[in-house]
Amino acid sequence: MPFEQLYFQFKHIIFILLNKYRIKYNREEYTQLLTIKMWELTQNYLPHHTYSLGQFLYNRLNYYLIDLFRSQNQKTNILYLTEQIDEQTNNTDITNNHLMYQHFLQQLTEKERQWLILKLSGYKQSELACMLNCSISTVKNYRKKVQKKYYKFYSPK
Known part of the structure; x- marks a missing residue:
């Protein structure tokens, strides 16, 4: 037809x-x-x-x-994360932000770094668990640890 x-x-x-x-x-x-x-x-x-x-x-x-x-929500979250970094550092210099981001990534373990990169790419928890070869609860723990380190790293001192 x-x-x-x-x-x-x-x-x-x-x-x-x-x-x-x-x-x-x-x-x-x-x-x-x-x-x-x-x-x-x-x-x-x-x-x-x-x-x-x-x-x-x-x-x-x-x-x-x-x-x-x-997918639209993921794009919004990535933009929000970038805006938050800009606000908290009070510096819009892209090079400086990139250096700070690289320094922040060094604070993370290898698995946490992999989780962050994949999460920012838009993958869901079940997909992350499969890709990282772990359980969903472990993926949730990675999220909590990265959030904690993020707030500690970017909080005003």
Whole structure:
């Protein structure tokens, strides 16, 4: 079946999801992204799935939208971390910030450094646990230790 027909049959799913998450800002952008993803999903759908095409599209588009929110949140967190460093050092000199960041990284253990780099890259806890070959509770401990060292390192003296 051509995508145009599938789109007209299932486009309501996109608008249900946009309303579910109360998306008002950048609504057109999300609509376009979800439409593109819908096209990709219809290309990969196998009719022998236990889900009907409508259920399949709803579930996959819902998870895709959640992943979009998470990736935007990660970008926001990275920007917030950079802003915090700038505020606390009262120095916008990029070279100085980079040197301070390098010095901060030296305060961390190898695993904590790996965790920080991967976390800033946007990986989730379960992915971090797999990549670092440890449990999720160990990943949480890395986060706590890095946070503690961060606040100690960047707090005004």
